[in-house]
Amino acid sequence: MKNQLLSINDLTLEDVIGILDTATALEQITNGPTKKLPTLRGRTVVNLFFEDSTRTRISFETAAKRLSADVINFSAKGSSVSKGESLKDTAQTLQAMGADAVVIRHGASGAAQRLADSGWINATVINAGDGTHEHPTQALLDAYTIAKSFPEHSRDFTSLKIAIVGDILHSRVARSNVLLLSKLGAKVTLIAPPTLLPVGVEKWPVTISYDLDAELESFDVVMMLRIQLERMNNFYFPSEREYARRYGLNEARLRCMKKTSIVMHPGPMNRGLEISAASADSSRSVIIDQVGNGVVTRMAVLYLLLGGASLSEVLS
Amino acid sequence: MTFTLQNVALPNGERTNIVITENSISSIGKNVAGEIVDCTDLLVLPGLVDLHTHLREPGKEDSETVLSGSQSAVIGGFTAVSAMANTSPVADTAGVVEQVFRLGKEAGLCAVYPVGAVTVGLAGERLAELGAMADSAAHVRVFSDDGKCVSDPLVMRRALEYVKSFGGVIAQHAQDPRLTEHAQMNEGEVSSRLGLSGWPAVAEEAIIARDILLADHVKSRLHICHLTTKGGVELVRWAKSQGINVSAEVTPHHLLLTDDLVESYDPVYKVNPPLRTSQDVMALRAGLADGTIDIVATDHAPHPAEEKECEWSAASFGMLGLETALSVVAKTMVNEGLMNWEDVARVMSINPARIGGYARQGQEIALGAPANLTVIHPTQQWSVNKEKLASKSRNTPFHGQTLPVKVAHTIYEGVIVVKDGELTGNKYE
Numbered sequence: 037m038k039n040q041l042l043s044i045n046d047l048t049l050e051d052v053i054g055i056l057d058t059a060t061a062l063e064q065i066t067n068g069p070t071k072k073l074p075t076l077r078g079r080t081v082v083n084l085f086f087e088d089s090t091r092t093r094i095s096f097e098t099a100a101k102r103l104s105a106d107v108i109n110f111s112a113k114g115s116s117v118s119k120g121e122s123l124k125d126t127a128q129t130l131q132a133m134g135a136d137a138v139v140i141r142h143g144a145s146g147a148a149q150r151l152a153d154s155g156w157i158n159a160t161v162i163n164a165g166d167g168t169h170e171h172p173t174q175a176l177l178d179a180y181t182i183a184k185s186f187p188e189h190s191r192d193f194t195s196l197k198i199a200i201v202g203d204i205l206h207s208r209v210a211r212s213n214v215l216l217l218s219k220l221g222a223k224v225t226l227i228a229p230p231t232l233l234p235v236g237v238e239k240w241p242v243t244i245s246y247d248l249d250a251e252l253e254s255f256d257v258v259m260m261l262r263i264q265l266e267r268m269n270n271f272y273f274p275s276e277r278e279y280a281r282r283y284g285l286n287e288a289r290l291r292c293m294k295k296t297s298i299v300m301h302p303g304p305m306n307r308g309l310e311i312s313a314a315s316a317d318s319s320r321s322v323i324i325d326q327v328g329n330g331v332v333t334r335m336a337v338l339y340l341l342l343g344g345a346s347l348s349e350v351l352s
Numbered sequence: 353m354t355f356t357l358q359n360v361a362l363p364n365g366e367r368t369n370i371v372i373t374e375n376s377i378s379s380i381g382k383n384v385a386g387e388i389v390d391c392t393d394l395l396v397l398p399g400l401v402d403l404h405t406h407l408r409e410p411g412k413e414d415s416e417t418v419l420s421g422s423q424s425a426v427i428g429g430f431t432a433v434s435a436m437a438n439t440s441p442v443a444d445t446a447g448v449v450e451q452v453f454r455l456g457k458e459a460g461l462c463a464v465y466p467v468g469a470v471t472v473g474l475a476g477e478r479l480a481e482l483g484a485m486a487d488s489a490a491h492v493r494v495f496s497d498d499g500k501c502v503s504d505p506l507v508m509r510r511a512l513e514y515v516k517s518f519g520g521v522i523a524q525h526a527q528d529p530r531l532t533e534h535a536q537m538n539e540g541e542v543s544s545r546l547g548l549s550g551w552p553a554v555a556e557e558a559i560i561a562r563d564i565l566l567a568d569h570v571k572s573r574l575h576i577c578h579l580t581t582k583g584g585v586e587l588v589r590w591a592k593s594q595g596i597n598v599s600a601e602v603t604p605h606h607l608l609l610t611d612d613l614v615e616s617y618d619p620v621y622k623v624n625p626p627l628r629t630s631q632d633v634m635a636l637r638a639g640l641a642d643g644t645i646d647i648v649a650t651d652h653a654p655h656p657a658e659e660k661e662c663e664w665s666a667a668s669f670g671m672l673g674l675e676t677a678l679s680v681v682a683k684t685m686v687n688e689g690l691m692n693w694e695d696v697a698r699v700m701s702i703n704p705a706r707i708g709g710y711a712r713q714g715q716e717i718a719l720g721a722p723a724n725l726t727v728i729h730p731t732q733q734w735s736v737n738k739e740k741l742a743s744k745s746r747n748t749p750f751h752g753q754t755l756p757v758k759v760a761h762t763i764y765e766g767v768i769v770v771k772d773g774e775l776t777g778n779k780y781e
Contacts, residue, residue, distance in 0.1 A: 143665075145617075145665065153617075167548075169546060211547060236545070
């Protein structure tokens with residue numbers, strides 16, 4: 037495994053399975069009486085967030101603390117330095133403070149790779165979302181959630197049909213999931229209005245559809261993406277109402293889905309827009325599970341990248 | 353001063369002696385006179401002419417000055433450059449273009465022809481005083497809002513019409529602003545994966561098509577800056593077949609580099625217009641070879657380190673070009689068998705001088721012609737080292753690459769300003 041996680045492309049299938057297995061083991065441990073493991077004691081993990089994302093930051097913070105790492109939260113948003121120099125200067129500051137890992141969230145696509153490749157910093161870099169590029173730990177937690185929901189296919193998704201629905205164009209979650217789920221063998225369909233699919237998407241390892249209803253009954257997983265309301269200003273779709281009607285997961289559509297299927301959403305949701313409250317709260321929804329799974333998956337990533345004390349030692 | 357380029361190859365391959373006296377060629381043939389410069393392994397071209405250069409002065413002297421840009425130009429074999437108008441203040445008045453012209457004279461290394469802005473402040477709203485710039489000491493004939501597109505069709509029409517009265521040309525930066533809002537790179541398969549906002553080919557081609565029709569309608573002269581797409585080449589080819597008075601340029605980097613380089617997210621590859629696909633590169637090479645594209649121009653765009661040492665979207669657009677242009681043209685066109693040295697002389701000297709109306713530049717090498725010459729080592733390779741460039745900036749995308757063809761000597765108005773690849777310290781007074 038590489039010593040950084042910038043893109044799902046950094047991971048081999050063996051790496052992915054290793055992460056899922058480690059997350060499974062860590063979940064068993066943390067479900068026990070002591071939630072906290074000593075494996076990363078003395079290590080420093082910096083959460084470097086140039087964009088607000090309370091959920092992702094808390095998830096990483098919880099994961100690092102459960103492994104006994106020291107956690108520093110560095111929110112660069114709102115400070116006067118908003119441009120490139122701040123990335124370099126901030127990186128060098130963190131380097132001087134002895135960060136072992138930097139978890140970076142940034143509004144610019146490629147910012148995590150830039151941080152890792154620039155020579156500004158020696159720490160392990162973990163991408164916690166870069167612009168509209170990737171969000172690899174979200175995809176890993178989604179895969180972990182799917183694996184738990186379909187235990188008979190937990191490390192091989194070949195027989196699973198997965199729909200990702202919504203704003204593919206601007207979604208880092210979609211990009212990472214397409215790479216990861218297809219690596220695990222799943223058949224992925226992207227469903228969106230043509231305006232919200234990137235030019236060039238036909239080269240991706242996916243099927244494209246403009247019609248949510250066409251094959252809805254065939255999917256094992258339906259993953260809804262958040263729609264940002266400001267997209268309307270750029271004519272991506274005419275109105276919220278029309279979007280919800282054509283691409284929202286409402287109760288009628290939920291009834292069409294397979295009995296065994298699950299509904300996912302990376303959050304935060306726009307209830308009533310891309311997903312109805314009934315769908316979000318239904319028994320098929322694993323949206324809350326995703327949040328919990330995020331912590332153990334990120335623990336696994338930190339654990340494997342920072343090479344803490346061996347798990348078998350911890351377990352004994 | 354008198355000296356002789358002895359046994360030098362002309363662009364057609366014939367070997368001869370060229371005697372230079374004062375600022376012109378006083379003999380071609382067997383005669384020798386004055387100092388002898390042995391050119392046994394060398395080839396002479398008419399001095400290279402760049403129609404598209406950013407010298408950054410006034411206003412951004414930390415990235416380049418007229419002097420450092422002139423040094424960079426002559427190291428790259430150029431005896432004339434055209435200083436783009438997007439300085440600070442913008443070169444939209446006679447005062448600013450005369451200042452740049454005077455700085456070029458003071459540097460004395462090559463001819464510096466200021467380009468005037470088409471519109472006040474490059475804002476695209478009101479015509480700048482084109483006539484005043486034409487009548488000034490700088491004698492401006494090329495007008496461009498380069499960096500910005502003259503997107504309003506009425507403003508473009510009027511500009512094309514107006515410059516007819518003094519034989520001017522409008523050099524358009526073809527980029528529909530609405531179709532390229534927040535655009536970061538070529539829109540296609542690579543941008544879809546990298547999550548960078550796409551810059552569609554159609555945003556360039558739609559403006560080219562419109563301006564070709566406008567130029568035809570008002571019977572004026574249009575120059576298309578830095579063509580980058582296969583479709584753009586087709587449009588210019590069609591326009592020329594209709595007899596429309598349009599010329600076009602391509603940059604060296606668009607002849608070689610493609611958008612997959614952006615996968616590194618290294619902003620050294622961030623440029624406007626963006627790097628396109630290998631299909632586009634092949635169409636540009638074919639268009640240059642068959643004369644659809646008239647010239648190679650560098651779009652030399654210096655930036656200080658901090659404007660490139662950052663994340664992609666925060667970085668400035670632009671690449672250095674003067675010191676690598678000839679080598680990249682040699683690599684992509686000559687070494688590929690698409691052009692010979694006479695063709696290189698045509699696209700890098702004769703044609704750009706003709707389009708710009710630069711009388712003492714781009715002349716055939718002949719008795720009595722101005723002594724603006726570039727002597728090159730056609731078989732010598734060199735390794736690009738960004739730290740050793742004459743430019744003040746370091747943003748070359750070719751750092752570390754081995755390229756063919758070294759510039760040996762550059763002669764500006766009879767003065768050897770570069771000898772054996774180094775600045776001599778001499779200048780034309």
